[in-house]
Amino acid sequence: MNPPAFPDNVRAVVIGGGVIGCSVAYHLTKLGWRDVVLLEQGRLTCGTTWHAAGLVGQLRAHQNMTRLVQYSASLYQKLEAETGQATGWKQCGSVLVARTPERVTLFKRIASAARAQGVACEIISIEEAARKYPTMRTDDLAGALWLPDDAKVNPADVTQALAKGARMGGARIFEQTRVTTIHQKNGAATGVATTRGDIAAEVVINCAGQWAKQIGRLAGVTVPLHSAEHMYIVTGRIDGVHPNLPVLRDPDGYIYVKEEVGGLLMGGFEPVAKPWAMDGIPENFEFGMLPDDWDQFQILMENALIRLPCLETAEIKTFMNGPESFTPDNNFIMGEAPECKNFFVAAGFNSIGIASGGGAGRALAEWIVQGEPSLDLWPVDIRRFARFHDNDRFLKERVSEVLGLHYMMPWPNRELQSARPLRRSPLYDRLAAQNALFGSKMGWERPNFFAPSKTDARIDYSWGKQNWFPYVAAEHKATRDAVTVTDLTSFAKFLVQGRDAESALQRLCANDVAVPVGNTVYTGLLNARGTYESDLTVARLGSDRFLLVTGTAQATRDADWIGRHLGDHRAKLTDVTSAYAVIAVMGPRARELLARLTRAPLGNGAFAFGAIREIGIGYATVLASRRTYVGELGWELYVPAEYAGGVYDALMEAGADLGARNAGYYAVESLRLEKGYRAWGRELTPDYNPYEAGLAFAVNLGKGDFLGRDALLAARGKPPARRLLSFVAPTPDTPIAHGGELILRNGDPVGEVTSAAYGHTVGGIVALGYAATGGARVDDAWLAARFEIDIAGERVKVAAGLKAPYDPAGAKLKG
Numbered sequence: 111m112n113p114p115a116f117p118d119n120v121r122a123v124v125i126g127g128g129v130i131g132c133s134v135a136y137h138l139t140k141l142g143w144r145d146v147v148l149l150e151q152g153r154l155t156c157g158t159t160w161h162a163a164g165l166v167g168q169l170r171a172h173q174n175m176t177r178l179v180q181y182s183a184s185l186y187q188k189l190e191a192e193t194g195q196a197t198g199w200k201q202c203g204s205v206l207v208a209r210t211p212e213r214v215t216l217f218k219r220i221a222s223a224a225r226a227q228g229v230a231c232e233i234i235s236i237e238e239a240a241r242k243y244p245t246m247r248t249d250d251l252a253g254a255l256w257l258p259d260d261a262k263v264n265p266a267d268v269t270q271a272l273a274k275g276a277r278m279g280g281a282r283i284f285e286q287t288r289v290t291t292i293h294q295k296n297g298a299a300t301g302v303a304t305t306r307g308d309i310a311a312e313v314v315i316n317c318a319g320q321w322a323k324q325i326g327r328l329a330g331v332t333v334p335l336h337s338a339e340h341m342y343i344v345t346g347r348i349d350g351v352h353p354n355l356p357v358l359r360d361p362d363g364y365i366y367v368k369e370e371v372g373g374l375l376m377g378g379f380e381p382v383a384k385p386w387a388m389d390g391i392p393e394n395f396e397f398g399m400l401p402d403d404w405d406q407f408q409i410l411m412e413n414a415l416i417r418l419p420c421l422e423t424a425e426i427k428t429f430m431n432g433p434e435s436f437t438p439d440n441n442f443i444m445g446e447a448p449e450c451k452n453f454f455v456a457a458g459f460n461s462i463g464i465a466s467g468g469g470a471g472r473a474l475a476e477w478i479v480q481g482e483p484s485l486d487l488w489p490v491d492i493r494r495f496a497r498f499h500d501n502d503r504f505l506k507e508r509v510s511e512v513l514g515l516h517y518m519m520p521w522p523n524r525e526l527q528s529a530r531p532l533r534r535s536p537l538y539d540r541l542a543a544q545n546a547l548f549g550s551k552m553g554w555e556r557p558n559f560f561a562p563s564k565t566d567a568r569i570d571y572s573w574g575k576q577n578w579f580p581y582v583a584a585e586h587k588a589t590r591d592a593v594t595v596t597d598l599t600s601f602a603k604f605l606v607q608g609r610d611a612e613s614a615l616q617r618l619c620a621n622d623v624a625v626p627v628g629n630t631v632y633t634g635l636l637n638a639r640g641t642y643e644s645d646l647t648v649a650r651l652g653s654d655r656f657l658l659v660t661g662t663a664q665a666t667r668d669a670d671w672i673g674r675h676l677g678d679h680r681a682k683l684t685d686v687t688s689a690y691a692v693i694a695v696m697g698p699r700a701r702e703l704l705a706r707l708t709r710a711p712l713g714n715g716a717f718a719f720g721a722i723r724e725i726g727i728g729y730a731t732v733l734a735s736r737r738t739y740v741g742e743l744g745w746e747l748y749v750p751a752e753y754a755g756g757v758y759d760a761l762m763e764a765g766a767d768l769g770a771r772n773a774g775y776y777a778v779e780s781l782r783l784e785k786g787y788r789a790w791g792r793e794l795t796p797d798y799n800p801y802e803a804g805l806a807f808a809v810n811l812g813k814g815d816f817l818g819r820d821a822l823l824a825a826r827g828k829p830p831a832r833r834l835l836s837f838v839a840p841t842p843d844t845p846i847a848h849g850g851e852l853i854l855r856n857g858d859p860v861g862e863v864t865s866a867a868y869g870h871t872v873g874g875i876v877a878l879g880y881a882a883t884g885g886a887r888v889d890d891a892w893l894a895a896r897f898e899i900d901i902a903g904e905r906v907k908v909a910a911g912l913k914a915p916y917d918p919a920g921a922k923l924k925g
């Protein structure tokens with residue numbers, strides 16, 4: 111058969127012939143796009159894919175990420191029948207072993223999450239683990255976990271099968287063809303230049319693996335990833351090792367092990383990784399390997415010898431050192447680039463590209479064809495990053511830490527340490543001097559809590575109450591009883607200005623934002639399915655000027671969503687995040703405190719809830735917005751950055767005798783959950799609509815058309831399939847929930863906890879989570895059923911309710 115002619119105009123160009131590019135091409139053809147071209151600079155699989163170990167572990171931290179792998183698994187099983195190309199699929203299951211009691215607790219939490227996510231998983235005895243994996247040493251183990259559906263594949267064969275399937279669907283694949291330029295016009299990709307000529311395209315898709323950063327840079331697009339060396343060895347045949355042996359993972363020893371041709375393939379994720387290619391990836395790195403590095407591998411080898419004494423005498427046939435790309439948060443990168451329309455990315459797979467490849471390829475293909483993803487992909491959405499993430503030094507230092515996260519204990523509140531401090535509020539030094547313990551979000555250093563001394567400003571990680579518990583209790587109490595000051599500077603802030611600002615925002619927002627100047631409105635931004643793209647506060651500062659305040663993590667995503675939907679409206683969006691510090695003054699004595707520093711009237715009449723006004727605070731003029739996220743009287747002060755220090759000092763000085771003190775984000779989390787306030791990314795995502803989320807009050811169907819209105823009209827009045835509930839376990843000594851726990855109703859799994867904390871006012875766990883309703887109306891009778899949350903295998907009885915566990919009048923949900 112003659113090779114296909116090189117085209118000059120196609121619908122979609124896929125860059126990269128690894129597992130991801132081939133999967134995207136395959137799924138585009140399945141969705142009816144036949145005019146697809148895949149370009150590979152070398153030969154298919156020659157980047158990272160060819161040397162992957164081929165483990166397909168199904169359970170992920172986020173439900174939708176698990177769904178992607180579950181889909182990969184179902185696809186890889188049937189690809190051979192469809193294409194005639196074998197994939198090496200073998201469902202061998204996997205055994206995870208724990209060396210410590212803390213890891214056993216994690217396994218119990220994993221087993222609970224697996225039930226919530228529909229993945230087969232069970233805690234097994236050490237004896238059972240030994241039966242499943244006879245060559246393993248077990249006398250030092252504390253526990254084990256069994257995932258029967260986990261599997262292994264041959265990565266190169268899977269990729270060839272996807273490529274064959276793509277060709278069968280009409281796609282054309284050109285090897286030895288390098289993309290050298292991304293053509294753009296009016297902020298959109300229009301095609302590529304290659305070593306064989308130009309191709310015009312409606313859509314360009316960057317699936318270039320570790321090269322994706324430099325391909326991104328060709329288009330001015332941030333694809334923050336960095337290569338790191340990743341190593342394994344393969345032994346000769348070992349007695350007792352056979353193809354049906356499960357995959358073995360010993361995360362406390364950082365290692366994984368899989369059968370390979372009668373021997374063992376052993377690799378792992380060492381705690382301090384070795385970044386590679388600081389000066390860029392060498393030319394022609396086709397089927398490339400890096401030199402053996404036994405020093406770097408030593409920690410894995412030592413641990414493998416503990417677990418598998420048979421390795422002592424085994425012949426080492428191969429030392430494989432191949433680079434893989436890692437991202438700043440160990441999640442991959444997908445979606446349409448916010449900087450360039452029609453330019454999509456799927457890259458940075460952090461060593462799970464084979465397992466995720468099928469699902470990720472389908473999800474991106476859907477995103478391309480339908481214009482949006484069909485499920486919430488926020489954990490991997492390219493818009494969780496910003497321009498600063500593209501910094502090479504930042505990336506190099508961060509990936510040194512990230513690779514090890516695979517097997518590191520995923521402690522609650524775990525903070526990454528590398529490449530910090532990065533973005534600092536004007537109050538940073540003041541707060542640090544008062545023993546703030548900072549956490550990092552979107553690069554911002556944010557105070558989590560304030561400790562009594564420098565040495566106490568740390569987190570002692572554990573599953574139970576951590577060392578900071580009493581400090582946060584005091585901050586929480588001070589907010590409920592007196593007044594606290596919190597640095598919320600990291601909020602993303604946008605100005606939307608222009609003649610059509612009001613009509614543009616009315617089209618974007620589900621609530622009515624055509625309010626008089628000086629008012630704020632809480633609203634969702636919905637997509638056509640009527641589910642959440644964002645939730646934020648819109649403040650009207652002038653007839654044609656609005657300030658939008660949104661979550662720290664959403665800055666890029668919201669700017670992208672809003673910018674895209676301004677359409678032909680004469681309105682401009684400007685990111686003013688760095689221009690303003692935000693200082694929240696919250697608690698019943700907040701008015702008294704502010705009154706000492708301003709002549710502006712602050713009473714309910716002159717300064718009602720939801721109002722926003724310019725007021726003087728000391729020498730500074732600030733925007734004061736009467737809203738809080740904690741369910742108390744309070745104001746958020748939007749302070750031009752250069753005045754922030756002075757305003758903060760004035761507040762602390764004037765509030766000393768009122769009990770004013772600092773509070774951090776952990777206190778805010780506990781306070782907001784008592785009040786039942788929802789958070790973007792957890793309770794509010796593209797998987798949920800306002801009726802399911804219990805936020806119908808923030809929707810105005812009568813104001814005229816807006817994005818998502820038709821879907822809401824269709825959903826209105828029908829009992830939602832799942833409903834967000836507040837849960838309370840009002841006993842102080844229950845185990846601590848952290849989110850992700852299984853929710854049971856009358857003993858049956860109905861959902862997963864989305865957020866949880868200890869509520870210091872109600873004196874127990876407070877949580878939010880969606881429960882499947884089975885079409886029932888959620889009324890008192892339905893809620894009176896027996897609700898439990900499975901916390902690491904312990905079923906904790908909880909009260910479930912539609913109302914917040916705490917309201918300012920002091921009423922508490924009864925347990």
Ligand SMILES: Cc1cc2nc3c(=O)[nH]c(=O)nc-3n(C[C@H](O)[C@H](O)[C@H](O)COP(=O)(O)OP(=O)(O)OC[C@H]3O[C@@H](n4cnc5c(N)ncnc54)[C@H](O)[C@@H]3O)c2cc1C
Nearest residue numbers: 126128130151157158159162163164165289319463464465
């Ligand atoms: C040692 C090791 C073990 C691993 N084990 C596992 C495992 O057990 N399970 C698992 O799920 N994952 C595993 N992985 C990870 C997995 O291999 C990767 O996540 C996956 O292969 C990434 O696929 P990709 O398509 O994104 O990248 P690649 O396979 O690197 O494909 C990208 C392609 O783009 C091409 N390209 C780049 N620039 C251009 C250009 N300008 N023009 C045209 N083409 C270009 C490259 O040549 C390359 O072929 C492992 C990785 C390593 C290193």
